[in-house]
Amino acid sequence: MYDFTFSMPTEVHFGKGKENLVGQLIKEKTDKVLFLYGSGSIKKIGVYEKIINSLRDSGIQFTELGGVKSNPRLELVNEGIEICRKESINFILAVGGGSVIDTAKTIAIGVPYEGDVWDFYSGKAKIEKTIPVGAVLTVPATASETNGCAVLTNETGMYKRGLKSDVLKPVFAILNPELTYSLPKYYMAASVVDIFAHVWERYFIKSEHSELLDRLCEGVFKTLITEGPSAVYERGYKSTGEIMWASSIAHNDILGIMGDFGSHRTGHEISAEYDLSHGGSLGITMCAWAKHVYKEDINRFCRFAVNVWDVTYDSDNPEKTALEGIKRMESFIHELGIPTTFKNANLPTDGFEKMAERAIDNGLGYVGGGFKKLYKEDIVNIYKLAE
């Protein structure tokens, strides 16, 4: 097993009605918060009112800041920082999905920092201090509610950058599966694919494999396969609960700190170019990435086929076994309603060169690398395999 450090300090409260605990949980730390949320869907599902009541019952003063959008922007972060400083607020409560929580984290490190908060994303400054963040999750996918990651877009030049630091882990995360019920089918499906991809990136690595981490990854894959379709098409407490907790586990490093992330990086460019959801882009790139790279380690893809998809191992033709696993994954994603090709996603196929060039414009000249480094021609080929 490779060396690692790991902790998960976030206090997870899982269950029905747990959002009513926010007042009490925050009261242990402070009595003044910035209440951050997105488009206002939290008002439709009634969680907004519950939060307000919980805060009031605990005597916590709050200032609201709504309007966080997907691919969160720097402008709103600066507005949040301004409010916190002006009103001496030292706690951010984020109610929403990854975008809201990532915005909250960025405001939280910006408040005690004298310079421009973008400095952390551009590498000019190192994160040392933060004010605490608490999260009430409504969209399971990014694991931002229990991990130390945040992603932000700077409108000036449209730079999208990510951060990772233990300091960014929220102090609490409330997971009530019922809060996902109003999520449109497509978004729940994209979430399941995104969660699958977080495990995928950790499973396909070239460094010494760990039986324990492999088995845990396979357990999460199996759970997504069993519970994903029912979470998407039937909703219901059990299946959405499984997906919600799986989403945290998949991407908070308990399944491993190493990864490839080639499927993610090549997917980001499709999202950016065509405004496709993150999960949607991963449906396209994961399958094509697998077809492009499987020959690098056929045994690994056989293990995936046998242990995750119950494919019978063909000792005369392991390659067939490996490909059957990829095929079954492709069917699974397709059945969730997520396209696995540009054509099915109604996207043009004339931007491959441009997207590949942008993907490698990161100072390295390639993306991925935990399993296989992808250069421009690799990326173009991956896009072609998903044509």
Place this chain on the structure above:
Amino acid sequence: MYDFTFSMPTEVHFGKGKENLVGQLIKEKTDKVLFLYGSGSIKKIGVYEKIINSLRDSGIQFTELGGVKSNPRLELVNEGIEICRKESINFILAVGGGSVIDTAKTIAIGVPYEGDVWDFYSGKAKIEKTIPVGAVLTVPATASETNGCAVLTNETGMYKRGLKSDVLKPVFAILNPELTYSLPKYYMAASVVDIFAHVWERYFIKSEHSELLDRLCEGVFKTLITEGPSAVYERGYKSTGEIMWASSIAHNDILGIMGDFGSHRTGHEISAEYDLSHGGSLGITMCAWAKHVYKEDINRFCRFAVNVWDVTYDSDNPEKTALEGIKRMESFIHELGIPTTFKNANLPTDGFEKMAERAIDNGLGYVGGGFKKLYKEDIVNIYKLAE
């Protein structure tokens, strides 16, 4: 999925030579520690010297307290509390297995408490404050290095009691698989069985099952089956590393906060009566418990047989499938060198009534209950099934 709260604030540092980090990790908190250890085997394996050097290099003053034994006792705890108060020490460094770490945790809550530290174990006092504890693990089994549990024996009357509180979670845990190399075969085998039992207790419950938690449990079972024998008989970095990290995961509640613990409770009495190791007693009780209770939920035992032991499901005779799973587990434990019967453990078989009576002398009149409550006659029958 049932409601739960979970966090794992302990910072885990996994890898070769990580014990050299102790000085630096402690320096972030304080510059004076109590260095607690057991019988002195840490001197033989060289870790003692490394710890001393690391503390010195970081300019940390330390006072040593050795001599912690299995089934740790209150007397040494009180000695530790005394030293910490006298020398204004506010950090405990525990180097050893569960007994050393549990002793450290108890000293740590005793230092800021004005009354008798046993009050926490007897239920007279509630844990509110502690001084921090850091752990360097040499015996993987109890998960005390990352969980909030501690077990202690009060010599006056020989009461053995347990505590559980988030406050008891260590601030860091150092896991270097090499530190287990000198552990005798039998103890490593007993550890593997103990870890297996921690997953077992969470897997066999009657409340609504979670696919995710079941799959994660099955992943840890599979890892123990694959890596356990090699950790016992060959030692080596990979297998002992898998077991070491599995031991934390198995019993720090990431696999679920609910459990039965009937196998543990009935095993404790055998350990107490015949001074048998904890893992040794579990080899006897787990198999017999399974034979006593499997009819309560044959489907569950079939899942265990099929998913953990690769038994082919017999649709004409599911009971046969269930029993085959139990049989394979028994063989596995036996092959590790751990007896599964009183006879094989060279223990007398005339104390069943007495042990059963003592087991239920807990104010409840039964033990277990997450899967099945065990009354006196159940416990006697379990012992008989292991005769």
